Amino acid sequence: MKLLVLHGINLDMFGQRDPAHYGTATLADINAALKQLASQLGVAVECFQTNHEGAMCERIHQAHREAVDGVLINAGAWTHTSVAIRDALTILKCPIVEAHMSNIHAREPFRRQSYIADIARGQICGFGVDSYLLGLRALAGQTRQ
Numbered sequence: 083m084k085l086l087v088l089h090g091i092n093l094d095m096f097g098q099r100d101p102a103h104y105g106t107a108t109l110a111d112i113n114a115a116l117k118q119l120a121s122q123l124g125v126a127v128e129c130f131q132t133n134h135e136g137a138m139c140e141r142i143h144q145a146h147r148e149a150v151d152g153v154l155i156n157a158g159a160w161t162h163t164s165v166a167i168r169d170a171l172t173i174l175k176c177p178i179v180e181a182h183m184s185n186i187h188a189r190e191p192f193r194r195q196s197y198i199a200d201i202a203r204g205q206i207c208g209f210g211v212d213s214y215l216l217g218l219r220a221l222a223g224q225t226r227q
Contacts, residue, residue, distance in 0.1 A: 083124075083151045085221055087116055087214070089131035090138060090158035090167075096183070103184040105210045112211055119215055123222045125151075135166060142170040152177045152221040154214065161186070161196050168197040177224040181217035182207035 089109060092099065097108035107115075113129040120127035130141050138160070145153060153174060160167050161182070171178055178201060185208030186193045199205050203224050206217045 083222070083225055084126045084128070084148070085120065085152045085154065085218065085225070086141075086145050086150045087113070087127060087129045087218070088138065088141065088153060088155040088157070089129065090156060090160045091133045091135070093156060093158050094131050094133065103189075105183065107211050112214055115211060116214055116218055119218055120222075123219070125222050125225075127218070135160060135164060138167055139170040142167070142174065146173050146175070150174075150176055151225040152179070154179050154181055154217045154221050155198065155202075156181045156183070156214070157198060161198055162192055164197060168201065171198060172201055177221060178202045179217045179221045179224070180205040180207075181213045183210050183213055184208060 094109050096104055096112065097106055109131060116127055116129060132138050153176060155178060157167055180198045180202040204220060206213045209216060
């Protein structure tokens, strides 16, 4: 089983950006934790990050061609703005889980809108790095059904 983790815009700055909301873990720390958990769950995981919306859409298209078994996505600010990424995700035939380090529903009003939520199996937010790990567990469970 192959799962894809997508990290969106500015998420390469984890560990440096607003630690009150995002903690001190770096993206490399998060990816290492995801790969360790994936090994325990018996799944393969690939992680991808970009600050370019078109590159994110192209990676989603590639995931469709590869027939990945599931996608865990933290689109960052694109969550609240990108119809293009939403439309790319609708092409996928596999489960999608949305994750966020911070609780987007307890932040500024514009962050409470997600263009991904209605096409995802679920959304996990507010638990820092654990949001990713919970999301990966949920995704692995969804793909085994």
